[in-house]
Amino acid sequence: MLGLSWLLIGLWLAPVPSDTAAVQQTVARFHEALAQGDRATVAQLLLEEVIILEGGRRESKAEYLGHHYGRDVAFLQAMRRSIVWQQVRVAGELAYVSTVSRLQGTFRERSYDLSSAELLVLHRTPDGWRIGAIHWSSRPNR
Template sequence: MKPIHCSAVLLAGLIALPSLAAAHDPKLHATTTPAVIEAAAQPAVAVVEQFSKALQAADFKRVGELLAEDVLILESGGAERSREEYLGHHAISDAMFLKGAHVQVKQRVARVEGALAWVGTESELHATKDGKALTVLSTETMVLKQIGTEWRIVHIHWSSRTANAAKPETANADN
């Protein structure tokens, strides 16, 4: 893993923040698709949103409370296999990067099956890196497990790319 790229990819994946986006622009919250979020999944979606908001605020205590102890986080071909590993490694740089980011959730889908739920989010992140504007397209999947009446995140998979990398003419320009 490349440290800078890994951090940007990981952070871009954390952009499932519709409540934060709505705080910047109330119209952004309307870009999510609530029709594909089952009513039973709403509490799990709320945990995903709380996690993202807590990470952006560098509230590591709350981030830790929402993660299962044995959470598995996958991104960029790497893995963090526990809450402690994540909190001691990427969480700090993720929070620093997200601090000034503007997040726009484009699509969200959530489902519940028994004591498990999954929340899939497609987002766009607008940030500044090294003094330059950066737009990142991101996908995120979180799997949550219900323990009693509480939902905890047991798995996260983040994937992202810069917006200009998504344009075919840019990718072919050097060929």
């Protein structure tokens, strides 16, 4: 019986990943999956009702995975991405991650040096944090 008590105390004292860390891990998995062209993981991390805003347009999950996703993968595979600034906020069942990153590389014989802003809204689900909204914008660095 004493062994079980120590086991329960050990489990109680074991570090539990914070919501912030879990959100950051989900966002990192999403970016890694995009950069590697891992469509299954990207699809898994996006909620069915996700809204993607970019370039003044709105896309559903099906629209994004149907055409825009392939262009994003090709572009990101040609870029080096470095995070300049990131903020994670968790509020109950929702979280948002604001990120500014720098993208540099050559794609289709054209050099790029971009500042990219991203806002992800995540929802806590029984399967972990999932992305419910994305807003992307970018501009050339001068």
